[in-house]
Every structure is written in structure tokens, then in C-alpha cells.
Amino acid sequence: MILNAKQRQAIAKLKKLRVGALFMEPGTGKTLTAIKIIESSDTDFCLFIVPFQSKGNFERELKKWSFRIDYQIVGVESLSNSDKLYLDLLLKITKYQHPFVVVDESLKIKNKDAKRTQRVIEIGKQAYYRLIMNGTPVSKNIVDLWTQMQFLSPKILGMSENQFKDTFIEYVKINSHGKTQEIIKKYWNMKYLYSLIDPYVFDAKLKINVSMQEINVDYEIADTTKYYQLKEQMLHSIGFMNDIQFLAYTQQMQQSYSTDSNKLKAVSALVNKLEEPTILFCKFVNTQAVLERKFPNCKVLTYGKGALGLNLQKYKNMIFVDKTWDYAQLEQAKRRIYRIGQDSNVKYYELTGNVGLEKLMNRSISNKSTMLNLFKEASNKKEFINEF
Template sequence: MQTCLITEQVVQNGWQAVTSLLPHQVEAVTKLLPSRVGGLFYVFDHRTHEDTVPMDRFWYVVGIESMSLGSRAFFSVAQLIDERTMVIVDESTYIKGHWAKRTRRVTQMSEKARYRLVLTGTPITQGVVDLYAQMRFLSPKILGYHSFYSFARNHLEYSTRNKGQIVRTLNRKWIIERIRPYVYQVNKAECLTLPDKMYIDRYCHLSDEQEEAYEAAKQDFVDDLLRYDDDRDMSNGVAIFRLFSRLQAIACGIKDGELIGSQRLNLLTAVASAVRDTHVVVWAKYRKNVQQIVERLQTEGFNAVGYDGRVPERQRQGLLDGWRRSGGFLVATQALGSHGLDLTAASTVIFYARGFKYSENIQAEDRCHRIGQCRTVTYISLWADCGIEDRIWKALCKKEGALERLREEIDKVKKSGKDKLREYIMAL
């Protein structure tokens, strides 16, 4: 999740890589070199301001999250960019949202740069809509649209019932042909020889407290359906997302932001006791669970550290280095750690909970399954025996996003009326 700046002087001075390029890297460079756009270093952080940035460096690295936190880092970076600069955005899906502040800022400050490049393993996570902002960053000439609304009018069909929900993409082949000259694409299997992946699923029942909260959450949603007439669509995307998120949180032992009794933590302890790896990564969806898991593992005598948004940015690298040296369990949220990190010290990964998005799950898996990994990586997923987790499991098995799949199911059911929708919700 970095933005890199390269000055033209680097190229003029004959800069070369210090390691040999892999075959797919040579192909990518060969294809994109003739173009000024395509798809390390002074580090910028929350303390950076314009007066503290040295102006004589060839390389600069900027945490892309800092572009949305405040103005100091933004203006500090903007002053470094001119027409001779090359701007590289790694993990460019972080600028896929055209409305996001960091997208606007990164795009705005890079307009002066003559050379631009984006890198990502998951360019599309929700459909071709994700391509607009990434291509706009490179150049508005690629797609030929200067605003998202022009792009949407020509290529996106929205639901008439659910505000903001895209139901169809138009002229997809045209988009592909427009971006083809500027894109080099290769999958992992084509460019790397990596060890196998092994998947294991483990299950537990909901506790009585979870069962009660789970049924109450579904009943609350159904009661809301009855309160409003047909002009008020309570089954829209936002309401459905809130329900699904609430149900999964309960399945993870969290009700209204507070921890409740859960068998999932006991299941984790049993799984951890059977692991023989010196380094283990545990992915959790909720920060509440991170703290809970670390405390339980430490109580059981394991070395465990938490890695989530509560860890100050300046301390994160030291925490990771300590885990790599000492081993133990690194308990992290996918929101913070699933992009960019090298966690190949571990060959055992435990998913305390899987997320709704297929792309985020794959990104989390690939933190350990990448260059530098020489052992088979074992992924152990913990599941609660309930409808929402069953739907997530089925969607991920089909390499689909769980939320999109659930919305499609609901769209079909609600055509038969509120009674059928109530039945569907209560059966989750």
C-alpha cells in the first residue's frame, strides 16, 4: 500500500535493478517501457511536513493511507512531483473508489507527473467499476472519460430499487480493448513456482447466548419489514449489509460491540494446541476478537501479539520484526494486514473468521504464499454452525464475494413478496 516517486535523474543516471528480473518482469518492462503510463526510499508518515522532507533523494515511499489522514503528508508529497517524476501506486485497488479522499488526492497530485504506473494482484474486486479510478489515475485518455458519471452513464446499469447497486455492466469488451495497450497481466501460477496450499475447515456450535442474539437480530429485521409499507424498501443493500454484518459479528462472539460467550474461542485454542509450526498467523475480522484471542493464547502459554489499527504506525514494523525473530502467533485484522505484508515466516494460517470479500480472503492467504515460502501452507478456517457462515463458505468456494451472492439470492426471493423474504431471513 505504497506510492513511490522516482525522479527522471534516476533513469538518466542509468539506474539498474540489483537483482535479476524474473521472466514475467522482463516481459512487463518490455511492454510498458515505451509508454509513459502503465500498471525505494524516504518514508512518509503522520509526522511528515513540507519542511522535513529532503529534496535531494531519488526515491520516496509514501504510505497510501496517509493521503486520507491529513493535509501535511499530501502537501509534502505534492511539492516533490513535477513533469519529470514517475509515480508508482502499489496495491492500486486502494485507489479504486473514485469518491475516496485518498483517490482524489493521489490522482490530483500525480497529474503533473509524466510517468505513472499501478501495480496490484486484484485489479477488480467488485466488477469493472473498479477500473475507472485506476485508469483515470494513469490518464483520462485511456477510457476517454473525465468524470465517473460519464463512465457510469455508458457502462453501468443501476438497480431501480436498491440505490447504488450495479446490476449490469455495459460494453465490457470496449473497456477491455481500451485498456489492453496499457496493461500487463500475469497470474501467480504463470510466473512463480510456489508450494501447495492445504485447506482445513473446523466447526463449532453457537453458544446459548449467541443463539438468542442471532435469532433476535433476524427478528428485528423482519419486524422492520412489517413497520413500513411497500414504498419503503427495507430490503435495500444497506439494510441487508447491516443484517449480515450483525449476524457474523454474533457468530464471532460480539453483540452490539461487546463480547459474549462463544465456542469459537475454545475451538481456536484446540487448533492452536495442535499446531507444530514456530510461526503462525491468525486472521480476525474484528478488533475485539484480536485482543480476546491474544489474551486467551497468552493465558494458555503461547507467545502471541496483536496487529491491528490500534498499533501506532511507527511501531508496526518493529512488532513484525519481533514476531519474525521470536515466532509465535501473529493475530491480525484483514483490514490492516492483508495487503503488502511478507509473512512467509509462517506456513500455518488460521482464519478466526473469513470476510465477505473473496479478494480480501485471497490477499490474506497470499501474505504467506508468495516468493520466499518454501513449505506447504496450511489454512485452517474456523466456522460457526449457522446460516450466515454457511453462505459465506459456499460463496468463497465458488470464488465469489459473499455479500454479492447473498444480495442476488435476496433479489430473487423478494420478488415473491415480503412473506417469502421473511422466511428467507429467518432461515439464515
């Protein structure tokens, strides 16, 4: 096998350490890089913690590169669902002298209060070596970094989450109906933050000799009745709504026009124009079923499952039928075709409907902002609410 320059640089830097982060964009070959880092150590067992849906693909990658160290692959979601699995892993890892724990798609452990995050960190404490891998270190804001660094070692940042926020974030706390919400205004001390994590991080951008073109396609939703009904319900509740409740409302609003007749016509026009195999990305299971029925020659994927672990370089075009709030998820989806091994220019077509939610989601991706904070900030502007 021939390693590229970025892979060699990453291995040279991180093989000297017992903890490290591979923030390598999808398509840059981070799995092979991780394998070489692991093989350069004296580990006698490696535990790979990966998204459940990518276990099979990860297993194939290990076999492809003839990985011969004793290992086990577990789905990160399974750690929160199975007490037995968690306890078995804690016991198993203590039986080895130099166990190595690798967390792939480490943004899955960004929430410090989630059971799976707490369990991954506890397992990591028993490991001699620890490595995290992700295409980007953050998906919404820099707080995503805190738990990832805690897994590697609390000594890297040397501060609690609250201290982290006070050091690097300017925010205001708003009390509403007995609940406290934190609104991020801006970040500061970024050079200091980078100086803390830089010794343990390798960050690689994908550079290949093909171009990437992003094209927006506007369309007019045929029936917005349900959308505006849900919008009115949400606006009456926004003052005391948390992120989960907000997401539930916007999911319903988005789903109300996910298979709109005009939207499907826009997809059909694009598919016919491209005249070659195309990937359609959507958000909802029922939308996936409709698209698969109407466009049998296209590959239809959902963000949750299709955005991870697939190598689809034979495709050159991708249509985003539904939008997503999650910046990291969108980037993962794009890198299914824009990656090492792609030999043609690629094009992304993003459908945008004529409702305010679509504009808000575009802004969220552009700003990498939290959904609810962005909405509350925007809700102070009357003209934006009228558009929404």
C-alpha cells in the same frame, strides 16, 4: 538480484510507457518489478502512495533493493486527513521535471467520491509517469477499474463512470424511501473492456512449486441469542438501508459470536493438530486480544493490518477465525505465506459457523459481489431468509 520471467515480462512491457498497471498477485514480486520500471525511466523524483500501515515495510523494500532515486512515501489515508500534506505534495511534485507517482494497493482509490481518491488523481495529473499496483484489479465489481484507469489517464477508457456502467454492466435501479440503489445483473462487452486496458496492464498469477489447500471447518455456535436479535432489527430496516448501514449491522452480528466458546474450541483443536507455528486471521480487535491470550505460540493478525505488506513464508498454515466480505482482502491475507520464497505446501483452514450470515459471506467472496446487492437478491427467497 535475479528477476523471474514474469518480472522481466512486466518490465519489458511497461518501461516503454508513461502510465501502467501492475496487477500482480501478492507474492509475485511486484515491488521489485515496480522499482526496475521506475529505474528504467528518466524520473528525478518518485512519490509512493501506499496504505499507511505498510509504509515501514515499503521503506524496507526500497532499501533492500538499493533504490537511489529521490523519493517520498505517504500513506493514502493521510491524504484525506491532512490538507497541508496534500497541498505540500502538489507543490513539491511541480518542482521536478519528470516526477513519478506510484499508487500501491490501488483498490484504495476505487471510490471516486472519496476525498483520498480525488486527491490522488489530482496529484497524478502533475506527474510525468504514473503506475498503479495491486494483486487484483477488482474487489467487488468491475466499476473498481474506472477510478484506477482515471488516475493513469482518462484517455484509456475515454468515458465517464456512467458511460462505463452503461457499456459494461447490465443493472437495474430500484427506488426505495427516496434513495436509488443499483443492482448489478450481469457484465457484458468484457472483450472490449480488456482491449481498452490491455496495452497498459501487466497481469501476473503466482506460480510456485508448492501446493495450496483450502479446508472448511464447520462448527456450531454455542450462543446465538444476540445474533438473532440483531438479525430481526436488520430485517425490519433492509428496505431503505445503504451499504454502510448494512455493513454496520452485519459487523455487529458477526462480532456477537466472534469469540464464541465453541468457535474457540474449534481453533484450539486445529492448533493442537497442526503442532507447528500457525497464523490466525481475525476481524475484530477484541477477538485478536482473546486469541493472543489463548494461543501465545500463534501469530494473530487482523485483515486490515495483517493482510498487507508482510512476508511470512516461514509459516505453512493459516486459520481464518473470522470471515471477511472483501475478496481482495482475503487474497492478500492468503498471499502472506503463499508467495515467492515459500518452500513447503500451505494449508488454509476457514471456520464456518451455523448461521446464515456465514453462508452469505461465503457467497459474496465466491461471486465477488457487493454485500448489499447480494443480500437483497437473496432476500427475495423466503427459504434463504429463514436460514439467515
